[in-house]
Amino acid sequence: MKSKKWAITVGVLGMVLTGSAGVYAGTQLETIKAYLNHGLAIEVNGQKFTPTGEQGKKLAPITYQGSTYLPVRSIAEALNTEVKYDSQNNKVSIGSTSSSGAPTTGNSGTTAPSTGANTQAQGVKSKYLPADFPLPKDAKTISLVENVMDGKKKVSLTYSTKETLTVLGASYRDYYQNQNLTQNVQDLGADDFSIVGRADGKFAVSISGSSSNINEGDNEVTVVWGEE
Structure with missing residues (x-):
C-alpha cells in the first residue's frame, strides 16, 4: 500500500527546481544529456495541467x-504545497515550516482532529x-x-500527519458511530x-492508517469514500 502512495511523493521530491538562476551557481553540478518530453500529458487531481515558469512560460518534463x-x-503550487529556494544555502524546502525553520508539527497527539472547514482549508482541498x-x-495531501x-461523487485521499494513530482511529470511530451504518468493521x-463502513443507498467508506516508512514520526491515512 505504502509503495504506491509514496511513489508520487518521491517523484515530486526528485523534480527539477525552476525559476531561479542561482541554482546553477553551485559547484556540485554535473553535465548530462537529457530530453524535453513534449509528448507527456500531466493531470493533477484528474484535471489537465500544464507546468509554467516565470512569466507564464510553458515548461516541458x-x-x-x-x-x-x-x-x-x-507542480507544488498545483498541489497547494509551499516551495522555497534558499540561494544563500543552495537549498530547496518543500512544505510549510515554522519561523525557526523546523517543519510544522501540528497537533501534539492529545486532542482529536479538528473537523468541518478543514476539508476545504490548510493541507487538504x-x-x-x-x-x-x-x-x-x-x-498534508500525499495524493x-x-x-x-454516474452522477455519484468519489474520493480517494491519502494524507500525512503527526497526529497519533490512536487519536485518529478514535476520531473516525466516533464520527461514524451515529450514522446508522449497516456494515461497520x-x-x-x-x-x-x-474502518470500513456502509450506509445503504448513501455512501461507502474505507479508512486505514499506519506509520510512514519515509518520514519518521509521520503517520499516513488513506480514505476511500463514495456515494451510492
Whole structure:
C-alpha cells in the first residue's frame, strides 16, 4: 500500500527546481544529456495541467535515463504545497515550516482532529468529502483523486500527519458511530487502524492508517469514500 502512495511523493521530491538562476551557481553540478518530453500529458487531481515558469512560460518534463522529472515549483503550487529556494544555502524546502525553520508539527497527539472547514482549508482541498469529515490540523495531501461517476461523487485521499494513530482511529470511530451504518468493521490499534463502513443507498467508506516508512514520526491515512 505504502509503495504506491509514496511513489508520487518521491517523484515530486526528485523534480527539477525552476525559476531561479542561482541554482546553477553551485559547484556540485554535473553535465548530462537529457530530453524535453513534449509528448507527456500531466493531470493533477484528474484535471489537465500544464507546468509554467516565470512569466507564464510553458515548461516541458525532462526525461533522463528512463526517469521523467517535473518542475517542482509549478507542480507544488498545483498541489497547494509551499516551495522555497534558499540561494544563500543552495537549498530547496518543500512544505510549510515554522519561523525557526523546523517543519510544522501540528497537533501534539492529545486532542482529536479538528473537523468541518478543514476539508476545504490548510493541507487538504477536498471538494466532495463531507464538510464535517474529521481531518487533523496538520494534514498534508500525499495524493487526492476526486471524480463523479454516474452522477455519484468519489474520493480517494491519502494524507500525512503527526497526529497519533490512536487519536485518529478514535476520531473516525466516533464520527461514524451515529450514522446508522449497516456494515461497520473496525480494527483500532496504536500501530495501525482500519474502518470500513456502509450506509445503504448513501455512501461507502474505507479508512486505514499506519506509520510512514519515509518520514519518521509521520503517520499516513488513506480514505476511500463514495456515494451510492
